[in-house]
Amino acid sequence: MATSTVSKPPRVRTGKQGSTIFLKTLMAVTGVIFVLYVIAHMYGNLYKLFDGHAAFNEYSEHLRTIGEPMLPRHGLLTIIEVVLGISVVLHVYSAVVLWKRAKAARPQRYAVKKSIARSFSSRWMRWGGAFLLLFVIWHLLEFTNPKINVGDGGNGAAIKHDPYMLVVHSFNVWWLTLIYVLAMIALGMHLRHGIWSAAQTLGFTSTVRARTIANIVAVVVALVVAVGFVIPPLAIAFGGIK
């Protein structure tokens, strides 16, 4: 017998989780929301931190009163938090479903497999994304709704209501600064591949030229965001801001 022919009955999609491209689109759209948010966040950090104690705290207070009296106090921030919260859930959900499908799509791995085209950043989308999720949770518990105090010099309660001192005291702790630097490298890499991938998924890169532009934009935004976020912690750690 040479070979036996295996014929399978035609299959129909049964999963209720949505088609692969739908999930990818979900990931891309929520990703774009995150990109816009991190750019605004990075700008906010750089904008007032170097202007000193009073200016930074005033800026922090201003964020809570934007839109008053049309919006209640903390109104805009609450809206942003809700949008981001929903986005995180959808982004992670589609990532997990697609990750599972990818694993199931190749149950038997190659003994030898070379990667010839993919970027270094793209290798870390999944684990890097998981790391970023943990980092965001940590970051929220530390600064947004302070439950963890790092390096407060024993003044925990007082510092919680003084954003500037909270930030400065925290980043005087070397290992915390290190975590943040690592997280920003992870963020930069996630954005490098993510922005390009979102452009491709949303169908903006149907020509060679558009593809080149999407890749350049991805690299530039990734670098700007990562460097922009890392400047304040490093400035504090190395004594530029006291």
Add this chain to the structure above:
Amino acid sequence: MNLTLKIWRQSGPDAQGELVTYPVNDVSEDMSFLEMLDVLNEDLTAKDEEPVAFDSDCREGICGMCSLMINGEAHGPEVTTTCQLHMRSFSDGETITIEPWRAQAFPLVKDLIVDRSAFDRIIQAGGYISVKTGAAVEANNLQVQKHKADRAFDTATCIGCGACVAACPNASGMLFLGAKITHLGELPQGQAERDSRVVKMINQHDAEDFGGCQNLGECSAACPKEIPLNVISQLNRDFIKAKS
């Protein structure tokens, strides 16, 4: 040249497979990769051993029948099909690992042969145009812009070999899908069924257990016909349009 081959041997779909090492001597560098395997198989047959099963047909790079993951690269180190790959691309004394395409959607039949009929079922789901047969219409009645004709032609060169799926870390068939969608979508005959086609083909793709696309570009780099990555963007765009 003398080579050491490590070839995946598996007697049937449900059998346990393993990499088996075979020395092959006096290989001419003008041989194609498949001719080199033919030499090995003649040897094995003479020794009363089971020859290595692998797919091939035209042996001139146009049919899409040959496959093989050679040292971790689909169709080996050159941008061509395995049948058009020559032994001069390898060096004397080299060890070459040869594996079948690995994907849930391409079940293994024997040794290096996999069943790629999942691609046929995707085409059956919508990768065609419906026309009434009868007297042929005057061809010049349908005017096609040059750049569209070129793009349709370039994507129509896809031979459905499955290298894109084999090379993709997610075993996704999106480059294949993108090539077909772009090919038919650029031409006037393809417009009537454009929306339903993309939805049906994606649904079949997912039903066949292919993975999702991460836009890594491994597929395009492995494609013997150099189908560009932007066909996947075209596919996504058509799908989003069809759904909205």
